[in-house]
Amino acid sequence: MPEVCSIEQAVDRVLSAIDGPIHLGLPLGLGKPNRWVNALYARIRQLPERQLTIYTALCLGRPRATQELQRRFLEPFVERVYGDYPELDFLADLHADRLPANVRIEQFFLQPGSLLDSAAAQQDYNSCNYSQVTRDLDAKGINLIAQLVARDPQRPGCFSLSCNPDITLDLLPLLERRRAAGETILCLAQVHEGLPYMPGPAEVPRECFDLLLQEPERSTLFSTPSLPVSLQDQCIGLHASSLVRDGGTLQIGIGAMGDGLTAALLARHVDNAAYRAGLEALQGDAWAAQVDAVGGREPFAEGLYGCSEMFVNGLLALLEAGVLRRRVYPELRLQQLASAGALDGEGRPHSVQALLDAGLPARLDAAGLAWLQGNGLLGATLQVRDERLRLADGCELSSDLQDPYTQSALQPHLGSARGGVLLHGGFFLGPADFYGRLRGLAPERLGQIAMTGIGYVNQLYGEEALKRLQRRDARFVNSAFCMTLLGAGVADQLEDGRVLSGVGGQYDFVAQAQALEGARSILLLRSWRESGGRLSSNIVWRYGHVTIPRHLRDLVVTEYGIADLRGKTDAEVIEALLGISDSRFQPELIEQAQQAGKLPRDFRLAPHLRDNRPERLQAVQARHPRLFDEYPLGSDFGREERDLLRVLNWLKGKFKLSEALELGKAALEAPPPADFARHLARMGLAQPDGWREELYQRLVLAGLHATIPES
Structure with missing residues (x-):
């Protein structure tokens, strides 16, 4: 000890x-x-x-x-x-x-x-x-x-x-x-x-x-409060949710785009009519063929299995809602039975015949009985003697499992397979509420979450046959902050060499998607950003560093749609990414590709792809508000704090010399302080002291006026 x-x-x-x-x-x-x-x-x-x-x-x-x-x-x-x-x-x-x-x-x-x-x-x-x-x-x-x-x-x-x-x-x-x-x-x-x-x-x-x-730690656990999910991220999540196949496997990364995906998957499962209507308004029929081939729009009848290095709050929400409910098993023969459809959602065999159809030997000997009992599939009171099965009441049966009488007699003795889990994860981190919900889970439910080594989750090597069966139709969903027009993804490092975060497991999962039958890698990307009042495209012709090389290109999702890059030529990759880029940047991107000789001079983007603008998304949001909750997984922020967080983001986008006049005009036209007394008190600006605090008060009021939706 x-x-x-x-x-x-x-x-x-x-x-x-x-x-x-x-x-x-x-x-x-x-x-x-x-x-x-x-x-x-x-x-x-x-x-x-x-x-x-x-x-x-x-x-x-x-x-x-x-x-x-x-x-x-x-x-x-x-x-x-x-x-x-x-x-x-x-x-x-x-x-x-x-x-x-x-x-x-x-x-x-x-x-x-x-x-x-x-x-x-x-x-x-x-x-x-x-x-x-x-x-x-x-x-x-x-x-x-x-x-x-x-x-x-x-x-x-x-x-x-x-x-x-x-x-x-x-x-x-x-x-x-x-x-x-x-x-x-x-x-x-x-x-x-x-x-x-x-x-x-x-x-x-x-x-x-x-x-x-000797002294246990009792301090506050570090938490990562759920941040607001922007319209951009909610639309990204809606598109990506339609690429997830029922009965498949799901990995999600941390962040607002992952929360947007979780919210969309929840809507798909519990509010399917509203989900389909919103998805139709967002996608039209532009990606119907891709959705039909790769994912789906229906609720999750069979459910998903989670396999994610990070066990995020969204995965727990999906488990609580019954979306994560496809069990996988730690033993190859058990998993083979499950994959063949012999076990129901609770791990119980549908019938003895179902076990036979899935490959169980027809003659049950002592070793076979011990395996079935050890894994919970048959009651512990059964015995095999002299090639006969003996029940607890002394009744004897043929050990030939094809015998109809034996099958009927054994049916009440079938039990649920042991060791089934709904999620494998390597580590967890999340909001304070996330930890509380985990602590409050019943032991049986908690046992369905298997926290384990990263070697099991992030790669196929070791127990590969088992992992391949478990990870069917896998969708490995990660994010990038930049994509090159030729299909390379950037997620960890700036062009000047400075590291933002790290590669982590992103490459591991992208590589798995290429190695697993039926699996796909999905990179989520905001097509544009605003910083200091300057707009720029996150889809660029070239970038000085890549995290995911373009030979591993697969599915890319922005707020404007889906680009399936797998197996495509350079010209086809460029066209697909242009189709999900913001239309304000499409002409320049087309010109750059043409100058490099990667697009023909007479190239024209399809008309329905030339209206990729925020206003179109805002119109969808206005028609389908149920799908666009700013905090779909809850929030640690109070009501006024949520409003003020929007203000700070709005101001961050305006701090640029060329925006000074617009900002000054907004400050001069700000509403009276009494209209937002609680907000100003939260910021310590209810009674400004001096010209600097008066300016801050006016800026906050201007931001509140600009960002709070009209009722």
Whole structure:
């Protein structure tokens, strides 16, 4: 069992046991024991002769404002939502480029956009696929791991890796092998009382850890509040939802576009008439053939199975609504029965004949009976003796399962297959409500969520036959911020080399989509953006970096439609992407392609694709308001805060010299303060002090007037 010690005692233990450089591995995101990491970091700062390298990803810090109005909005919200969450001290030093010389932080995924200006973070970023992180960490000589875990009084011999089995579960056997070869390796755990106890693959024996902090962590879990889903993102979600096939497999990434997809899938399932009407208004018949071939519009009769490195709030919402309900099984023969249709939605055989039709041997011997009973398919009281089946009441049957009398007699003894799950995930992170809903799930329901190693989720290697059966008709849905007109996707890095976030598992899933029969990769993309009053296209002729090379091109979805790029020639790829680009940029893109010799000089885009403008989408929204909820998965923001968030986004788009006159005019024509007294009080602007606060008040009022829909 692990040695129980205080935070400082655990630091002492590490420093005394590991003689040379310390190579500390920390989980991605939520699972870091921040207080202990801070104590180790503080001690190392005082010991310049000791070397510490931290290998991790997604170091979570509270959102911070860069402008005064943002600060007024954020500070009360951050205090309310993040409470006493302990920040990582090294993260503040990383932002300020003041890490001590004996400490390095090597990350393979960054909190999106947060470290663009940190030289140390940019220089020590490690670009790798998520599925290869374990291999690389082992090669770097990790000799210390530290992780938050969950505990359950009913399971005194185990901990749950809870939010982060992703890397740890795959890394533990590699560390044990090196430990057996004589290396000193320590594993530290700290219980967090707020983490949900995730059973199944995420459970590990307590002996896996050498050190256990005696004081459990009780601070606020870091959360990612659901942000508003814009009209752009809602339309993207509607298009993408029509590409998901009933009975298939689903992976979703984090973010507003993923929330838009979730909302559309929920509408497709629970409000199908409204969904079809809105989809028809949005798509017409432009992509009917693609939808019919790839996805569908009907409710989910069979349901989906989730297989996603990140278990996001949207996947839990889909599970709660009954969209995620196709069970998969951890044993190949069981999965073969399920894939052949022998089992119902609860894992119970439809009949003995259905098992035979799915390949079960006709003669039931002792080994076959033991397998059926061990997996819950037959009652435990049945026995095989002298090639006869004996029931609990002494009745004997033929062991020939083709015998009609045997089939009839066994029917009441059929049971549900064990081990079926609706979702495999590698790690989770989400709103505070998401954690609460997980903690509140009944044990049986929680057991249908299998948190496991990233090696299982993100790749096909290892148990490939089983994974191929489970992941039928897979739709791997990720996002990009830029696409080249020749079909390459950009999602992690700017053109100048600075890393926004990381590759993570995006490439893993895109590659799986190419390797799995019936699978498709779907990249979600906003076709245009506005920054500082300047509009630009996110579909461009060229870009200095790509995340997904164009030879892996597949489905791309913008708010204007669907581009199926798989197997297409360059000219066909260009035409398909032009058809879902914003019409304000189509002429320039066509000219660039023609100048490169990739489009004929007489090329003309189809007329129905030349009206890709926001006004058309706004008209659809006005006719089908039920499909366009700004916060479809709930919100941590109050009513006034939701209004003010729209104002801040509106102002962000106007801060440009050429927009100054328009902004000034709007401020002069702003409504009286009494009309929005609660909003102004929330921003601390009810009684402005001085000309600067008066200006802020006018800008907020102008924004409220411009962004609050007329009733």
